[in-house]
Amino acid sequence: MTKKIVVTGIGATSPLGGTAPESWEALLAGESGAHTLTHDWVEQYELPVTFAAEAKVRPEEVLERVESKRLDPSSQFALISAREAWADAGSPDVDPIRVGVDYSTGIGGLWTLLDAWDTLREKGPRRVLPMTIPMLMPNAAAAAISMSIPSRAYARTDVSACASSTEAIANAYAHLQLGLADVVIAGGTEAVVHPLPIAAFASMQALSKRNDSPETASRPYDVSRDGFVLGEGAGSIVLETEEHALARGARIYAELAGGTVTSDSFHITAPDPEGSAAARAMKAAIEMAGASPTDVAHINAHATSTPVGDIAEYNAMARVFGDHLPSIAVSATKAATGHLLGGTGALEAIFTILALHNRTAPPTINLTEQDPEIPLDVVTAPRALGDGELLALSNSFGFGGHNSVAAFRSYN
Structure with missing residues (x-):
């Protein structure tokens, strides 16, 4: 028998806002999250694209310093959005062995990887941080969420480029149908507004080059579209069976029907x-x-x-x-x-x-x-x-x- 799966919590940190409601309000208002980058490395590397859609609220403004230092920016965004979604769902009082995490990323801890490489070349192996591997691994975001909530049913990561987090949601649907958990946190994250991806995407002619007008650069379906605008952030949703949600009196946003x-x-x-x-x-x-x-x-x-x-x-x-x-x-x-x-x-x-x-x-x-x-x-x-x-x-x-x-x- 197919179970009805419902959405009971949402969380996001995006180029439009630090929370899901703020992002939604800015979206309805027609705002753009794209802007000219002010980092020194834009000029240093003479990047052909000088803008992106960075997260509106920086993770260090939300997380404690001791916590953020142990996480790549991609995991920082993930943890912020997941905690918002969990709180929005009413912080369900659920046995951790019945809580799962289906989370994703397209690239993973890129900032950690490349910073560590720079450290190795410039300062030697003894200066490479011991937390480098746990910070750069693609499953780091899922692990951080799992330990924060906590979740002990499972914590899984899929990596399928730009389809990753929708696939994570599809996986969560299947896992709830199979009864592997009663509640699942699903979503995805990315933090690669960095000179290397910008240079690489620009080299393959994938990015818009409207440096003079970042806010209007992304123009889907327009005859003058010339590429995408690189963005960063994370989104998380709390999913559960309708039966479980109703039993605990949860607010339901919508049904995940497939x-x-x-x-x-x-x-x-x-x-x-x-x-x-x-x-x-x-x-x-x-x-x-x-x-x-x-x-x-x-x-x-x-x-x-x-x-x-x-x-x-x-x-x-x-x-x-x-x-x-x-x-x-x-x-x-x-x-x-x-x-x-x-x-x-x-x-x-x-x-x-x-x-x-x-x-x-x-x-x-x-x-x-x-x-x-x-x-x-x-x-x-x-x-x-x-x-x-x-x-x-x-x-x-x-x-x-x-x-x-x-x-x-x-x-x-």
């Missing part, structure tokens, strides 16, 4: 232009929700603002929805937040949950001339989603051909 994963098996960085595997992921999520494509009212699209990626996702949507596609309110929130890589799916899942909870689709900023090859109904100002039961999808696609989709349904 989560799926497919693979393009096409190219290491480019999406399949036909979008066939991405379409299968959307179809499977809808079927898992016991619904049909015509039931979908809203999509938070992956929509990175790259010339190739936006069209590929549209082709996938057209395969799934056909004539119903113009009736779906599509939001592309990376225009405001930038692209958080492994953390992006979790943040966008939160925006999808809040869209259903508040029955309002968030806006896509910076869209001035929509690409005629992508004739979607793009939401450009906060829009009411209407009454009745609503179904929404949150899409995430990553390098390596990873596709993951989460389906959420309004609750009451």
Whole structure:
């Protein structure tokens, strides 16, 4: 028997705000989290891209110094968002052996790794910190959350590029269905606003180069889009069975109705232009929700603002929805937040949950001339989603051909 899985807590630290509510409010207000970088290393390395979407609230403003020193920034963001989500869920009084963690990252502790390499080269091996490996390992965020909550059912990490945290949510759905836990904290994090990734992404022509206008650089679906804006931060959601949530009197935001994963098996960085595997992921999520494509009212699209990626996702949507596609309110929130890589799916899942909870689709900023090859109904100002039961999808696609989709349904 399939269990109903519900969302009872949300937490985020993002380029738009230090909490989930602050990020949502800024998103509805049409704000941008992108800005010119002021770090010395931008000029030092003569970077071709001089802006990014850094987290609005720095983790050292939230965490105790002794704690933050033992965590890479990626784990710091994760811990902040997870604690917010847990508190938002009412800090459930649950036996730790029934609490699980499904968490993700696309890259992991990059700052720790590269700082340690600099230390080794400049000062020698004796100066490399003993905590370097526990700080740089990709599972560090999941471990930090597990020890903080605490969680003893399991603490798992998946790494699937920009699909990572949506895949973590899909995994959490499956683990709750299997009865491996009663409550799961799921999400993802990333902290790679660093000269090396900026140089590398710029070298592969993936980043926007609008150095003169960072706030308008990310423009999904616009004819003048020229790449994504690198972002950072984390998002976390608390998931549990409806039975468990109701028994403890929890507030329920929405239902997680399904989560799926497919693979393009096409190219290491480019999406399949036909979008066939991405379409299968959307179809499977809808079927898992016991619904049909015509039931979908809203999509938070992956929509990175790259010339190739936006069209590929549209082709996938057209395969799934056909004539119903113009009736779906599509939001592309990376225009405001930038692209958080492994953390992006979790943040966008939160925006999808809040869209259903508040029955309002968030806006896509910076869209001035929509690409005629992508004739979607793009939401450009906060829009009411209407009454009745609503179904929404949150899409995430990553390098390596990873596709993951989460389906959420309004609750009451």
